[in-house]
Amino acid sequence: xxxxxxxxxxxxxxxxxxxxxxxxxxxxxxxxxxxxxxxxxxxxxxxxxxxxxxxxxxxxxxxxxxxxxxxxxxxxxxxxxxxxxxxxxxxxxxxxxxxxxx
Amino acid sequence: xxxxxxxxxxxxxxxxxxxxxxxxxxxxxxxxxxxxxxxxxxxxxxxxxxxxxxxxxxxxxxxxxxxxxxxxxxxxxxxxxxxxxxxxxxxxxxxxxxxxxxxxxxxxxxxxxxxxxxxxxxxxxxxxxxxxxxxxxxxxxxxxxxxxxxxxxxxxxxxxxxxxxxxxxxxxxxxxxxxxxxxxxxxxxxxxxxxxxxxxxxxxxxxxxxxxxxxxxxxxxxxxxxxxxxxxxxxxxxxxxxxxxxxxxxxxxxxxxxxxxxxxxxxxxxxxxxxxxxxxxxxxxxxxxxxxxxxxxxxxxxxxxxxxxxxxxxxxxxxxxxxxxxxxxxxxxxxxxxxxxxxxxxxxxxxxxxxxxxxxxxxxxxxxxxxxxxxxxxxxxxxxxxxxxxxxxxxxxxxxxxxxxxxxxxxxxxxxxxxxxxxxxxxxxxxxxxxxxxxxxxxxxxxxxxxxxxxxxxxxxxxxxxxxxxxxxxxxxxxxxxxxxxxxxxxxxxxxxxxxxxxxxxxxxxxxxxxxxxxxxxxxxxxxxxxxxxxxxxxxxxxxxxxxxxxxxxxxxxxxxxxxxxxxxxxxxxxxxxxxxxxxxxxxxxxxxxxxxxxxxxxxxxxxxxxxxxxxxxxxxxxxxxxxxxxxxxxxxxxxxxxxxxxxxxxxxxxxxxxxxxxxxxxxxxxxxxxxxxxxxxxxxxxxxxxxxxxxxxxxxxxxxxxxxxxxxxxxxxxxxxxxxxxxxxxxxxxxxxxxxxxxxxx
Numbered sequence: 001x002x003x004x005x006x007x008x009x010x011x012x013x014x015x016x017x018x019x020x021x022x023x024x025x026x027x028x029x030x031x032x033x034x035x036x037x038x039x040x041x042x043x044x045x046x047x048x049x050x051x052x053x054x055x056x057x058x059x060x061x062x063x064x065x066x067x068x069x070x071x072x073x074x075x076x077x078x079x080x081x082x083x084x085x086x087x088x089x090x091x092x093x094x095x096x097x098x099x100x101x102x
Numbered sequence: 103x104x105x106x107x108x109x110x111x112x113x114x115x116x117x118x119x120x121x122x123x124x125x126x127x128x129x130x131x132x133x134x135x136x137x138x139x140x141x142x143x144x145x146x147x148x149x150x151x152x153x154x155x156x157x158x159x160x161x162x163x164x165x166x167x168x169x170x171x172x173x174x175x176x177x178x179x180x181x182x183x184x185x186x187x188x189x190x191x192x193x194x195x196x197x198x199x200x201x202x203x204x205x206x207x208x209x210x211x212x213x214x215x216x217x218x219x220x221x222x223x224x225x226x227x228x229x230x231x232x233x234x235x236x237x238x239x240x241x242x243x244x245x246x247x248x249x250x251x252x253x254x255x256x257x258x259x260x261x262x263x264x265x266x267x268x269x270x271x272x273x274x275x276x277x278x279x280x281x282x283x284x285x286x287x288x289x290x291x292x293x294x295x296x297x298x299x300x301x302x303x304x305x306x307x308x309x310x311x312x313x314x315x316x317x318x319x320x321x322x323x324x325x326x327x328x329x330x331x332x333x334x335x336x337x338x339x340x341x342x343x344x345x346x347x348x349x350x351x352x353x354x355x356x357x358x359x360x361x362x363x364x365x366x367x368x369x370x371x372x373x374x375x376x377x378x379x380x381x382x383x384x385x386x387x388x389x390x391x392x393x394x395x396x397x398x399x400x401x402x403x404x405x406x407x408x409x410x411x412x413x414x415x416x417x418x419x420x421x422x423x424x425x426x427x428x429x430x431x432x433x434x435x436x437x438x439x440x441x442x443x444x445x446x447x448x449x450x451x452x453x454x455x456x457x458x459x460x461x462x463x464x465x466x467x468x469x470x471x472x473x474x475x476x477x478x479x480x481x482x483x484x485x486x487x488x489x490x491x492x493x494x495x496x497x498x499x500x501x502x503x504x505x506x507x508x509x510x511x512x513x514x515x516x517x518x519x520x521x522x523x524x525x526x527x528x529x530x531x532x533x534x535x536x537x538x539x540x541x542x543x544x545x546x547x548x549x550x551x552x553x554x555x556x557x558x559x560x561x562x563x564x565x566x567x568x569x570x571x572x573x574x575x576x577x578x579x580x581x582x583x584x585x586x587x588x589x590x591x592x593x594x595x596x597x598x599x600x601x602x603x604x605x606x607x608x609x610x611x612x613x614x615x616x617x618x619x620x621x622x623x624x625x626x627x628x629x630x631x632x633x634x635x636x637x638x639x640x641x642x643x644x645x646x647x648x649x650x651x652x653x654x655x656x657x658x659x660x661x662x663x664x665x666x667x668x669x670x671x672x673x674x675x676x677x678x679x680x681x682x683x684x685x686x687x688x689x690x691x692x693x694x695x696x697x698x699x700x701x702x703x704x705x706x707x708x709x710x711x712x713x714x715x716x717x718x719x720x721x722x723x724x725x726x727x728x729x730x731x732x733x734x735x736x737x738x739x740x741x742x743x744x745x746x747x748x749x750x751x752x753x754x755x756x757x758x759x760x761x762x763x764x765x766x767x768x769x770x771x772x773x774x775x776x777x778x779x780x781x782x783x784x785x786x787x788x789x790x791x792x793x794x795x796x797x798x799x800x801x802x803x804x805x806x807x808x809x810x811x812x813x814x815x816x817x818x819x820x821x822x823x824x825x826x827x828x829x830x831x832x833x834x835x836x837x838x839x840x841x842x843x844x845x846x847x848x849x
Contacts, residue, residue, distance in 0.1 A: 021835060024828070024831055025828055025831055025832050025835065026828075033828075094826065094827050094828055095826050095828065097825075097827070098824060098825030098826045099825055100825050101820075101823045101824060101825030
C-alpha cells in the first residue's frame with residue numbers, strides 16, 4: 001500500500017480545479033456554475049490543508065476555514081441573485097443573461 | 103361812471119345771455135319732441151298753406167304757432183297738436199327781451215366808453231385784468247430769452263371803438279329783427295344763445311389787447327358761425343355748409359397761429375401796444391426789397407384774414423353759409439364776423455407799413471376777389487347768394503384799401519358796409535319771409551307795392567352799395583378807388599379792377615332789385631295770395647339801418663368837398679391808430695384836386711351806367727338777358743357755376759388730397775409699413791431657417807460625426823463585450839494560462 005503523499009493531494013486538488021473550471025466554462029445552468037465554483041474553492045482548500053500538514057504549519061488550515069466561510073457567503077449571495085434573476089427573467093441559463101454589454 | 107375802466111363788462115353781458123340761454127333756455131322754451139324728429143315736409147300734407155320757412159330751410163317748425171301778422175289764414179293752422187307755447191307765450195317774450203337786452207346794455211356801455219375816449223386826450227386805454235397765459239421761457243430769434251405770456255386785457259382805441267359800436271349796434275338791431283324772423287322756429291332759445299355767444303366772442307376779438315386773446319375771439323366767432331350755419335342741422339346741406347365754413351376757416355387759422363408765433367419769436371410780445379412800439383420804434387426797416395421775416399409774418403396774418411374775411415382762395419365757405427337763418431347771414435356773414443380779418447390787418451398796420459411786398463399781395467388778392475365775386479354775382483338767381491357774393495366782393499374792396507396803405511378807408515368801408523349790407527340781408531330776409539320761404543328771384547317780381555317798407559329800405563341799401571353820391575357806400579368806395587389810384591403803393595391796374603367791380607356791383611344790385619320788386623310778378627300763385635309786410639320787430643331795424651345806410655357815410659366825406667371838419671371826423675378819429683399811414687396817405691391826396699374830381703365823376707358814372715343797364719335789361723327789355731345768356735352759354739355756365747371753384751376744390755382737396763391722399767396713405771400703410779413688418783417677419787423666418795439648417799447639418803453634424811467616429815473606432819472592442827459571463831471567464835482563464843505559460847516556459 002502506497003502512503004498518501006502531498007503529491008497525491010495536489011493531484012486531487014488539480015483534478016478538482018480542472019473539473020470546476022471546465023464546469024464553470026461549459027455548463028449553462030447558473031446553479032451548476034455555482035456548484036463548479038464550490039469545486040474550485042474546495043480544490044484550493046485541499047491544497048491549503050495538504051501543505052499545512054506537510055509543513056506542520058496550522059496557517060493553511062485556518063485559511064481553509066476562512067475559505068469555507070467565504071464560500072458559504074458567496075453561495076448565499078449567488079443563490080440570492082439567482083432567485084432575483086429568475087423572478088425577473090424566468091431563466092437560470094447564464095448565456096441568456098447578456099444585457100451587461102455596450 | 104368811468105366807462106373806460108368798465109370796458110371788460112362789455113363782452114360780459116352777451117356772455118351772460120348766452121350762458122343763460124344755453125343752460126336754461128330749454129326750460130323757458132320747451133321743444134315739441136315730435137317736430138324735432140319728424141322728417142321735413144311731412145307735416146305739410148295737411149297744411150298746404152302753412153307759412154313756410156320749412157319749404158325753404160327744410161326744417162319743421164311747429165305750425166301751431168300763430169302768425170300774429172297773418173290773420174287771414176290763421177284758421178288753416180292745425181291746432182290739433184295742442185302745443186301751448188306760441189308766440190305770445192310769456193317765457194318766449196322773456197327770451198326775446200333778455201337776449202337783445204344784453205346786447206343793448208353792451209351797446210350803451212360801448213357808447214359811454216367811446217364817448218369818454220373821444221373826450222380824453224389819451225386815445226389808447228388798456229384794462230388788464232389778469233395774466234392769462236404764462237408759458238415757459240424760450241429763445242427768440244435774436245437769442246434773447248423770453249416768456250410767452252398774454253394778459254386777459256382789453257384795449258380801447260379808436261379802431262376798436264368803431265368795431266364795438268358796429269358789433270353791438272348792428273348786433274342789437276339784428277337781435278330785434280330775429281325776434282320777429284325766428285318767432286315760428288323751434289330752437290328759439292338756441293338761436294338767441296348762439297347769437298349772444300357770437301356777440302361775446304366778436305367783442306373779445308375786437309377788444310383784446312393782444313394777438314393771443316384776439317385769437318380766442320377769432321376762434322369763438324368761427325365756432326358760432328359753425329353753430330349758426332348748421333342751425334337747421336336736420337338738413338344735410340346746412341350741416342355740410344357749417345362743416346365747410348369751419349374747415350375752410352381752420353386753414354386760415356393755421357396761418358394766423360404761425361404768424362403770431364413768428365411775431366412772438368421776433369419781438370418777444372404779442373401785445374398790440376408793445377408790438378406797435380417795437381415796429382414803429384425804428385429798429386426795423388421797411389422790407390422794400392425782398393421778402394424778410396416781417397413780410398412772412400404779414401403774409402401769414404393775411405392768410406388768416408383770407409379765411410375769416412372770405413378772400414380768394416378761402417372765400418368758398420361764405421356763399422354756402424347762406425344755409426343759416428337770414429339774420430345770421432346779416433350779422434355774421436355781412437356785418438361783423440367777416441370783418442374780423444379786415445380788423446386784424448388794420449390792427450397790424452404797423453407791420454404792413456414795413457412790408458410793401460406783403461401789402462401788394464393783400465391789395466392784389468383783394469382786387470382779384472372783388473372782381474371774381476362780382477362777376478359770379480351777376481348771374482346767380484338765389485337772392486341771398488347774390489348778396490353773399492356781393493359781401494365777398496366788398497370785403498375784397500376793404501383788402502384792396504388795406505393793401506394800398508389806406509387803413510382808415512378800409513375801416514370806413516367796413517363801417518358803412520356793415521350798415522348797408524346788414525340792411526340788404528335783412529331786407530332779403532323780409533322778402534323771403536313775406537314769400538313764405540321763396541329764395542329764387544325768378545319766382546319774384548312786382549313786390550314793390552306789396553311790401554313797401556322792405557322795398558324802400560332795400561332800395562336805400564342798393565343805392566348805397568352801388569355808390570350813388572350822398573349814400574354811405576359812395577363815400578367809402580370812392581375813397582378806396584381814389585386811394586388805389588393815388589397812393590404810392592396803389593396802381594392804375596388795381597384802380598381799373600376796382601372801377602369795373604363798382605360797375606358790376608351796381609349792375610347786379612339793380613338786377614336783384616328789378617327781378618325782386620319791379621316788372622311782372624312771377625310769384626307762384628299759391629304763394630302770391632299770402633304776401634304780407636313783415637312785423638314791426640323786423641321793419642323797425644330795417645328803417646334804422648336804412649337811416650344808417652344814408653347817413654353813415656357823412657362822417658368821411660371827401661376832402662374835396664370842402665365841408666366842415668366834422669364831416670371828415672372818421673379819418674381824424676382813426677389817426678392815432680394808424681398814425682404814419684394816415685398822414686402819408688392824406689399828403690398824397692392833397693395836391694391833385696382835378697384828378698380826384700374826374701375820378702369821382704368816373705366812378706359815379708360807372709355806377710349809374712351799371713344801374714341803367716340793369717334796369718334796361720331786366721325791366722324794359724327782359725328778353726335781352728335771355729338772349730345774352732343763350733349766345734354766351736359757356737361764359738354764363740362758367741359764372742353760374744362760380745368758376746367751378748367748388749368743383750376744383752372738391753377735385754383737388756376733398757377727393758384729390760383728402761380721399762386720394764387717404765388712399766395713398768392707405769397704400770403706404772399696406773405696402774410700406776405693413777411691408778416692413780411683413781418683411782421683418784419674412785427675414786426672421788428666413789434667417790431662422792438658415793440657422794436651423796446650420797444647426798442640423800453643421801453643429802449637430804459635427805457632434806454626430808464625433809460620436810460616429812468614436813463608435814466606429816470602438817467597434818472592434820465592442821465585439822469582445824458579449825455580456826456573457828462565461829465568455830469573460832474563459833478570457834480570464836486563457837489570460838492566466840498565458841501568463842503561466844509565459845513565465846513557466848520562459849524561465
